[in-house]
Amino acid sequence: MTEVLVIGGGPAGAAAAILLARGRARVTLVEREAAAREKVCGEFLGPDAAALLDGLGLSLPALGALPIEGARLAAGRHEAGWRLPFGAWSLPRAVLDEALLALAIESGAKVLRGAAVSTAWRDGADWCARLSGGDLLRGGALVLATGKHELRGHARPKLGGAVGLKLPLQLAAPLPEAVMLLPFRGGYAGLQPRPGGGANLCAALQRVEAADSRALLARVSAGSARAAELLRGAEPLLPRPMAVAGVPYGFRHRDGPSPDPGLYRVGDQFAVVPSLAGDGVAMALAGGEEAARAILAGRPAPACHAALDHRLDRPMRWAGLLARGLDRAPGALALAARLSPALARLAAAQTRMPGFSAA
Ligand SMILES: Cc1cc2nc3c(=O)[nH]c(=O)nc-3n(C[C@H](O)[C@H](O)[C@H](O)COP(=O)(O)OP(=O)(O)OC[C@H]3O[C@@H](n4cnc5c(N)ncnc54)[C@H](O)[C@@H]3O)c2cc1C
Known part of the structure; x- marks a missing residue:
């Protein structure tokens, strides 16, 4: 198999690189940060993130994550508290992202740290990526995992934000x-x-x-x-x-009429779930997993995008509803949760990817 290029070493890019390397693909991941860094993130990880990390071989408790057992919503004079219907954890992103990149290296991926891709383009059967230092990388497929950062020529549509x-x-x-x-x-x-x-x-x-x-x-x-x-x-x-x-909370990638079969979008470059209502990290890991599976099986990017969109549909919808409630009617939401903690637990479970919501 020809080389696969992965741009971005957050959860989406790292998960893709780990699984591609384990599937015996030659893979090069480029991450612009040279060392571990804090990221803007609530650092709440639910059962879907935990299960996906487990599947890669990383255990949240072994990484030092703190269990999170309950949730509380306080808005004006209304307040509600409930037990989460699933296991959840708190772990600094610097710890999580480093563990994933270390696993990518251990799995056999080539990881270039402190190097940014400035542009990427298709050249015949290949994808090319130019590093800001001038070097050129070539591969048969490109995994775009730059998170909230846009790559020139491949930016998400501007959606306010x-x-x-x-x-x-x-x-x-x-x-x-x-x-x-x-x-x-x-x-x-x-x-x-x-x-x-x-x-x-x-x-x-x-x-x-x-x-x-x-x-x-x-x-x-x-x-x-x-x-x-x-x-x-x-x-x-x-x-x-x-x-x-x-x-761009609520953004979901849609392929145009003639999508490139070798450009796989994952993580925040594929969908952006409203913060603190759904787990962006879990979705990013799922995207990396989906892209790796598709590339190893020779499935083109649009088929991968359709499968991922299906997996993310329920949490995107429920997290969107929850975030709208938090923005527009937080008191009513707190009151509803106080009157019916079972409803709050049900809503929390619906924000997880299907198959991962059990305790
Ligand atoms: C306010 C806020 C709170 C959040 N809270 C939570 C939460 O509690 N739980 C949760 O699960 N999710 C949360 N999220 C969402 C979560 O942070 C993201 O969904 C997740 O980080 C997406 O992973 P990713 O791999 O797509 O991107 P990222 O984690 O952003 O990683 C992208 C990587 O690409 C690198 N990169 C970018 N451009 C280039 C380039 N040109 N060349 C090389 N490297 C490049 C970056 O340095 C970065 O390391 C929150 C988000 C926000 C904004």
Whole structure:
């Protein structure tokens, strides 16, 4: 088999590279970051992510992940708490992404770190990728896994976009092993404990607004008495939150009338699930898995995209509904969850990929 090029070493690209290498394909993965780095992410991993990682040979508990057993939603004067109907975990992305890249190398993939692809194009039967240093790579198939970053010539359509923020914190009092959903004016946040202490505050804002860490804490605290209580005395570990703008929540790739059979889109380049409502990491791992299977079996990209779209359909729809509720009617959502925790558990289960929602 000819070489496969994978651009991007997040969960989607790494999963594809691991499975391609294990399937005896020659694979080169290019990741622009030279070393482990924090990423804007709530770091909540559900049973679908855990099962997909298990399938690759990575165990979340062995990586030091912290179990997350419950969820709580506090909006204004309404509040609800429920046990999650499945196992879930908190793990820093720097740890997860490094473990996946190490496994890709161990599986036999060639991994180029600290090298960015500046452009990629089709040349006859091949795909070519130019590295920013000038080197040229060639392969029979290209896996586009650049996450939220667009590759010149292959950008997703502009869909407006929200802003994602992440702020690691030291809290005055430890959090329970639960994810807290904290809507506030103009957005909503997720707060959960991190392994080894501290917490991760992650927010999805409807529009770009400059905010330093203290201003973000004040905004989230204003959303409910519970948020104010949890964040009282919190010490931000960064002067400004990490930010990513133009996040196209709800984006789903659609092939045009004459799609390239050798260009496989995965992860956030294929679909972007609303933050804190569904697991983007699980979907990225599923995309990497689907692309690797298709390439090894000689199935063209449009068939791979159709299969992946089918797998992601339910969580995309349910996470979209949940995110709309958090943005537009968070009090009503909290009230409904308080009156019927069973309904909250059912909704949480529906945001998982089919086949992965059991405890
Ligand atoms: C605010 C927010 C909160 C979130 N919370 C959660 C959560 O709690 N749980 C969850 O499961 N998901 C969450 N997500 C979603 C999740 O972070 C993404 O869906 C997931 O990271 C997608 O994986 P990926 O592999 O497609 O992309 P990424 O993880 O973004 O990886 C892409 C990689 O490609 C590299 N790259 C980019 N361009 C190039 C290039 N030209 N050349 C070489 N390398 C390149 C980047 O350096 C990066 O490492 C959240 C997202 C946001 C914005």
